[in-house]
Every structure is written in C-alpha cells, then in structure tokens.
Amino acid sequence: MHQKPARVRIVDAAHELMLSIGLARATTKEIAKAADCSEAALYKYFANKEELFVTVLSERLPKLGPLLSELSKEPGAKSVEENLTEIAREAALFYEQTFPMAASLYAEPQLKRRHEEALREMGAGPHRPIQGLDAYLRSEQDAGRVRRDADTYAAASLLLGACAQRAFAYDMAPDRKPPQPLDEFAAGLAHTLLTGIA
Amino acid sequence: MHQKPARVRIVDAAHELMLSIGLARATTKEIAKAADCSEAALYKYFANKEELFVTVLSERLPKLGPLLSELSKEPGAKSVEENLTEIAREAALFYEQTFPMAASLYAEPQLKRRHEEALREMGAGPHRPIQGLDAYLRSEQDAGRVRRDADTYAAASLLLGACAQRAFAYDMAPDRKPPQPLDEFAAGLAHTLLTGIA
DNA sequence: TGTACATCAGTGAACGCGCGTTCACTGATGTAC
DNA sequence: TGTACATCAGTGAACGCGCGTTCACTGATGTAC
Numbered sequence: 001m002h003q004k005p006a007r008v009r010i011v012d013a014a015h016e017l018m019l020s021i022g023l024a025r026a027t028t029k030e031i032a033k034a035a036d037c038s039e040a041a042l043y044k045y046f047a048n049k050e051e052l053f054v055t056v057l058s059e060r061l062p063k064l065g066p067l068l069s070e071l072s073k074e075p076g077a078k079s080v081e082e083n084l085t086e087i088a089r090e091a092a093l094f095y096e097q098t099f100p101m102a103a104s105l106y107a108e109p110q111l112k113r114r115h116e117e118a119l120r121e122m123g124a125g126p127h128r129p130i131q132g133l134d135a136y137l138r139s140e141q142d143a144g145r146v147r148r149d150a151d152t153y154a155a156a157s158l159l160l161g162a163c164a165q166r167a168f169a170y171d172m173a174p175d176r177k178p179p180q181p182l183d184e185f186a187a188g189l190a191h192t193l194l195t196g197i198a
Numbered sequence: 199m200h201q202k203p204a205r206v207r208i209v210d211a212a213h214e215l216m217l218s219i220g221l222a223r224a225t226t227k228e229i230a231k232a233a234d235c236s237e238a239a240l241y242k243y244f245a246n247k248e249e250l251f252v253t254v255l256s257e258r259l260p261k262l263g264p265l266l267s268e269l270s271k272e273p274g275a276k277s278v279e280e281n282l283t284e285i286a287r288e289a290a291l292f293y294e295q296t297f298p299m300a301a302s303l304y305a306e307p308q309l310k311r312r313h314e315e316a317l318r319e320m321g322a323g324p325h326r327p328i329q330g331l332d333a334y335l336r337s338e339q340d341a342g343r344v345r346r347d348a349d350t351y352a353a354a355s356l357l358l359g360a361c362a363q364r365a366f367a368y369d370m371a372p373d374r375k376p377p378q379p380l381d382e383f384a385a386g387l388a389h390t391l392l393t394g395i396a
Numbered sequence: 397t398g399t400a401c402a403t404c405a406g407t408g409a410a411c412g413c414g415c416g417t418t419c420a421c422t423g424a425t426g427t428a429c
Numbered sequence: 430t431g432t433a434c435a436t437c438a439g440t441g442a443a444c445g446c447g448c449g450t451t452c453a454c455t456g457a458t459g460t461a462c
Contacts, residue, residue: 161359172323196394
C-alpha cells in the first residue's frame with residue numbers, strides 16, 4: 001500500500017502543508033490526513049506538534065552555505081561575473097523555496113527560537129551565505145580579479161539581499177511576479193555590482 | 199481613566215501584541231486585556247478578528263514609498279552618494295519595523311491575501327520602493343550623475359534588498375545582531391554600489 | 397425644574413467548535429521450545 | 430509442527446482546553462416637554 005515509512009510521510013505531509021495552506025492551518029488533523037495515517041500516529045514519532053515542525057525545518061529546508069563554500073575553493077575557472085551570476089541565480093532559487101516557511105516563524109516566536117537554536121548548533125543561519133560570499137570575494141581579491149579597496153562584505157550583502165528580496169517583493173505587485181526572468185535578473189545584478197553605476 | 203478612545207487602544211494593543219508575542223498568540227483575550235476592555239468590545243468596532251488585523255496592517259505600518267518619491271523630485275541638493283546613503287539608512291529602519299509583522303502573514307495565507315488586496319488598492323506594496331528608487335536613479339542619470347549605461351533597476355534591487363535582508367539575516371547569528379552599525383552599513387552599500395568592485 | 401424615554405459605549409457570562417493530545421486497544425509479525 | 434507469549438506499528442474514540450464570537454444586559458449621557 002505505502003512505499004514510504006510512516007515517519008517520512010508525516011514529515012513530507014507537514015512540509016507540504018506548511019507551504020500550501022500555511023503554518024497556522026497545518027493542524028494535526030490535516031497532517032495526518034495528508035500522510036494517510038491517524039493523528040495518534042504522529043505522536044509515535046514526535047513528542048508533540050512543535051517537535052514535528054522543528055524536524056521539518058531542519059530536515060527539509062535546503063542549505064545555501066555549502067554551495068558558496070565550494071566556490072571560494074576553486075576560483076579562476078570562470079570569470080568573476082560568471083561566478084556572481086551563477087551565485088545570484090542559485091541564491092534566488094534558494095530564497096524562493098525557503099522564504100515562505102522561514103517567514104511563517106515570525107508568527108510563532110517560540111517555534112522560531114527553537115529553529116534558531118537548531119541552526120546555531122549546525123553553524124547555519126541566514127547570515128552564513130553572506131559570510132560565504134564575502135569569503136569568495138576576498139579570495140578573488142587575492143587573485144587580483146576584485147579591486148583591492150573593494151568592500152567585499154557590502155558587496156555580498158547587496159547581491160544576496162537583492163536575491164532574497166525577490167522572494168517576497170512581488171507577491172503584491174499587480175501581476176504577482178517579478179518583472180524580469182531569473183537569468184536576466186541575476187546577470188543584471190552581477191554586472192551592476194562589478195561595474196558600479198557612477 | 200482612559201485618555202484615548204477605545205478603538206485606538208484596541209488597534210494599538212493588537213499592533214503591539216503582534217510584534218511582541220507574535221500573530222499566532224495575539225488572541226482576542228490578550229488584545230482585550232492589553233486594550234483594557236472586554237473581548238465583546240472588540241466586536242463593537244470590528245466585524246471579526248481578521249478585520250482587526252487588516253486594520254492594524256493598513257493603519258499602523260509605515261510606508262517607504264513616499265520618502266523615495268520626494269527624493270526623485272529635487273535631486274542635486276546633495277551628492278548621489280549622500281542621497282543613497284540616506285536612502286539606505288531610512289530603508290533599513292523601515293524594514294526593521296515592518297518586516298516581522300509582514301513576515302507573519304506567511305503563516306496565515308488568507309490574511310496575507312486580504313492585506314495584499316488592501317495594499318494594491320492603495321497602490322502600495324513591497325515592490326514600490328524599488329520602483330521609486332529606480333525612478334530616482336534615472337533622474338540622476340538624466341542629470342549626468344549616474345552612468346548612462348547603468349542598470350538602474352538592478353541597482354535599486356541591490357540597495358533595497360541589502361537593507362531588507364539586514365532585518366532578518368542576523369536573528370540567528372551568535373550575537374543576534376548585525377556586525378556593523380547602521381550608518382557604516384548604509385555608507386558601505388552606497389559607496390560599493392556607486393563604484394563597483396572590479 | 398423634574399420626569400420619561402432614547403441612545404450609546406461597553407460588559408459578564410455563556411456558547412460551540414476545533415485544536416493538540418492521550419488512552420486502551422488491535423492485529424500482524426517475530427521468537428521459544 | 431503447533432502453541433504460547435512478546436513486540437511493534439498503528440488506530441478509534443474520547444478528553445479538556447482555549448479560542449472566536451454572541452447574547453441579553455447595564456449604567457451613563459443626551460433629549461423632549
């Protein structure tokens with residue numbers, strides 16, 4: 001009947017419901033229905049609902065940090081502009097996936113705090129990608145492909161900030177989506193960041 | 199006993215509780231207690247709880263758009279870098295105030311949709327500041343203080359994105375706050391955006 | 397001025413509902429001899 | 430092989446609680462004559 005074990009189905013179901021109907025409406029009843037098991041079954045795998053949500057957050061949310069750490073190891077293969085464009089692309093996709101769930105946590109500060117703790121133990125968190133990109137830019141600085149007097153931290157904040165903002169800024173636009181396709185957006189950011197506007 | 203009218207006290211109380219204990223825990227009981235009235239009194243002024251929240255969102259959240267529209271009318275008084283620094287400062291403060299409440303809405307999609315509608319009717323929304331800054335940069339372009347081939351939209355996305363990200367990226371850092379003071383951060387963004395890094 | 401009535405802001409107490417959680421249980425599978 | 434017992438994943442039904450909401454009411458203030 002079921003291919004996947006119950007625990008996996010439950011975590012998947014909770015994850016999907018958090019995204020589709022929102023954290024507040026993701027009740028034990030709905031989760032059990034979506035996972036095709038009884039509500040009581042949830043409590044065989046998780047002490048309570050909060051623990052289930054914390055599990056979803058730490059097991060199912062993708063990480064952006066690793067991707068960036070790798071880039072700062074082997075620069076040089078491509079141009080800085082190509083690398084930054086690719087980073088912007090990946091970052092925008094990452095925030096698109098991550099943002100809605102992470103934002104929900106502002107409605108439940110207690111859950112937010114538990115998630116923060118979990119991230120801190122893993123050395124993760126939303127400030128890490130900025131640090132990772134900063135590190136990459138400093139390595140390009142050492143390689144002479146980024147100006148010696150450039151503010152690499154400001155540059156990292158600019159690029160990733162723009163990508164994160166894209167995940168929420170257009171929800172309320174008339175057509176509900178960004179005015180540019182992703183590739184064009186990413187290329188524009190990378191080029192502008194490299195060459196400046198003045 | 200009370201200086202302010204009850205309706206104002208209720209909206210204030212709801213606003214404060216949404217920020218302090220979070221949307222999910224801001225119950226009618228808590229709001230009534232904070233506003234020093236009965237729960238029944240809430241229903242003399244608002245049809246239901248959702249309408250109260252929508253009211254808080256549209257009456258109490260500050261707007262960033264107007265500030266930016268004004269700037270694009272009288273450029274020239276200060277340097278572009280000074281103007282961008284000031285914009286970044288104001289934007290960062292704005293997002294710091296706005297972000298936690300706006301983010302909560304991801305937990306309650308129905309409320310989020312109602313808020314989006316309200317914003318759309320007012321012609322407001324998170325994409326407007328980007329358009330406003332874009333317009334300002336184009337006016338500087340016409341004045342010859344920004345390069346003719348600069349991508350003003352990308353530049354606007356970069357600057358405001360970095361400011362918005364600052365509102366949430368450091369919640370989970372070890373010390374829970376940004377590594378730089380606001381003024382330094384704003385100046386760094388403006389300078390980097392103008393001069394580029396390559 | 398006093399009296400009778402209308403209006404209005406606000407309340408205490410109750411309502412039903414849906415929530416997260418628990419309990420005693422079942423039926424299938426494994427293990428010992 | 431059969432029999433007795435243990436383990437284990439999972440369930441149906443109930444639980445109490447807190448929520449948003451409503452109801453019949455009160456007491457203060459305004460208005461008419």
